[in-house]
Amino acid sequence: MSEKRQNRDDRSALLPRAVGRVVDALTLISIGALTFFGLWASPADVVQGDAQRIMYLHVPAAWAAYVAFGITTLASLLWLWPRTRSAVWDRVAGASAEIGLIFTGLTLLLGSLWGRPVWGVWWAWDARLVSTAVLFFLYLGYLAIRAVPAEPIVRARRSAITAVIVFIDVPIVHFSVDWWRTLHQKATVFNPELNPEIEGVMALTLWIGVVAFTLLYVSLMNRRYQLAYLEEGLEETALDAAILQRSGGVK
Amino acid sequence: MKGRRAWVAIGICTVAVIAIIGLAVQLSGNVVYYRTVTEAVKIRSSEARFRLAGAVVPGTISETSTGVRFEVTDGKKTVTINHRGDPPQLFKPGAPVLCEGAWGAATASGVAAFNSDRIMIKHGEQYTPPKVKVTTTTSLPRG
Amino acid sequence: MTDAGFVIASWAITGLVLGGYALRIALRTAVARGEKTLFKPAAPKPENGLDQ
Numbered sequence: 001m002s003e004k005r006q007n008r009d010d011r012s013a014l015l016p017r018a019v020g021r022v023v024d025a026l027t028l029i030s031i032g033a034l035t036f037f038g039l040w041a042s043p044a045d046v047v048q049g050d051a052q053r054i055m056y057l058h059v060p061a062a063w064a065a066y067v068a069f070g071i072t073t074l075a076s077l078l079w080l081w082p083r084t085r086s087a088v089w090d091r092v093a094g095a096s097a098e099i100g101l102i103f104t105g106l107t108l109l110l111g112s113l114w115g116r117p118v119w120g121v122w123w124a125w126d127a128r129l130v131s132t133a134v135l136f137f138l139y140l141g142y143l144a145i146r147a148v149p150a151e152p153i154v155r156a157r158r159s160a161i162t163a164v165i166v167f168i169d170v171p172i173v174h175f176s177v178d179w180w181r182t183l184h185q186k187a188t189v190f191n192p193e194l195n196p197e198i199e200g201v202m203a204l205t206l207w208i209g210v211v212a213f214t215l216l217y218v219s220l221m222n223r224r225y226q227l228a229y230l231e232e233g234l235e236e237t238a239l240d241a242a243i244l245q246r247s248g249g250v251k
Numbered sequence: 252m253k254g255r256r257a258w259v260a261i262g263i264c265t266v267a268v269i270a271i272i273g274l275a276v277q278l279s280g281n282v283v284y285y286r287t288v289t290e291a292v293k294i295r296s297s298e299a300r301f302r303l304a305g306a307v308v309p310g311t312i313s314e315t316s317t318g319v320r321f322e323v324t325d326g327k328k329t330v331t332i333n334h335r336g337d338p339p340q341l342f343k344p345g346a347p348v349l350c351e352g353a354w355g356a357a358t359a360s361g362v363a364a365f366n367s368d369r370i371m372i373k374h375g376e377q378y379t380p381p382k383v384k385v386t387t388t389t390s391l392p393r394g
Numbered sequence: 395m396t397d398a399g400f401v402i403a404s405w406a407i408t409g410l411v412l413g414g415y416a417l418r419i420a421l422r423t424a425v426a427r428g429e430k431t432l433f434k435p436a437a438p439k440p441e442n443g444l445d446q
Contacts (some may be wrong), residue, residue: 043380050397106411106445113404119371120339126284165264181284185376213324223419230426
């Protein structure tokens with residue numbers, strides 16, 4: 001039994017063990033650096049004061065959510081294309097969407113905490129905030145669809161198509177600040193002119209945040225994928241057991 | 252059974268897409284989150300509530316019994332705001348603000364003021380440490 | 395709440411959300427590997443076992 005599990009474990013990881021450990025270590029180091037730079041080394045903003053430091057978490061969290069949903073979409077397309085179809089892509093899509101949902105929820109929470117001291121309100125019904133909330137519920141719906149029991153291939157196809165459809169909201173979220181009038185500011189870094197409106201230590205801190213959250217995404221993804229793989233194995237074992245029991249009864 | 256599940260999935264996807272399209276149409280066509288001062292003065296006779304965006308004109312802020320009175324401008328037009336309640340933390344001369352409320356009745360001088368009950372600060376996308384001398388700290392034009 | 399309070403709260407919430415999620419993955423992984431059980435095993439395994 002344990003030998004079989006060990007076998008499954010070895011094939012289950014997304015990254016080679018050594019690479020996974022390096023990513024984990026770099027994630028922790030960069031999160032430490034982000035905390036040091038975000039809370040101490042970076043200066044407070046001239047307009048917003050200390051409250052602006054929330055940016056160093058809010059922006060990277062939003063970035064990580066974009067990355068996660070992008071990977072979900074890419075993996076879903078690779079599943080849909082017959083030549084690259086593999087259960088691996090289905091697991092990647094599901095794992096990445098769940099992580100993306102966590103980052104989207106975090107982005108909304110952090111945004112609210114930033115909005116109260118700076119805008120004066122916890123929430124505003126503007127295009128950026130509403131489209132982000134819609135994004136959260138779309139991917140919640142995607143995960144609900146994944147949870148509907150079905151044959152693996154049926155479930156994977158259904159999920160892949162849904163993933164491609166719900167991704168439409170990601171560019172809407174990103175460009176909402178350019179397309180509509182919003183209370184939310186326009187992009188500081190990834191603006192249409194690609195000319196970051198932030199410099200020096202503040203810009204450095206923001207970049208550390210983006211790197212830290214990207215590494216964190218990879219680290220979480222590595223683990224969440226393995227979990228998906230192991231739980232699929234359990235489902236199969238449970239099915240085998242049920243069949244065995246039934247055939248045993250007939251015997 | 253398999254067919255029914257597929258229909259449920261397709262149904263959910265369709266609802267999601269309709270929701271997205273609805274959102275896009277709603278936000279682009281109908282909902283204008285704020286109006287500039289120039290746009291706002293064009294609908295001075297309207298009693299509708301809306302949000303008015305402008306920069307606080309320095310030297311015009313005065314406390315009233317119920318809150319604060321000040322002028323905002325978009326660089327072309329300037330209007331007086333009567334705000335009920337406390338202004339937010341970052342409210343100061345030159346700050347870019349969104350005031351939520353409606354036009355009041357015209358005064359003896361003939362010009363209506365805007366009665367606001369909520370002020371939000373609309374900060375820009377530029378970030379700078381305090382020591383650097385900045386020319387623009389707002390995303391809205393100043394008077 | 396002061397600005398510093400909001401900043402501390404934002405770091406704390408980030409730690410709780412992401413730490414909680416990582417912990418949940420770790421726990422579910424341990425359960426899936428059979429290292430931990432959250433629920434009582436349903437029925438005793440049949441004699442012929444599952445390893446065949």
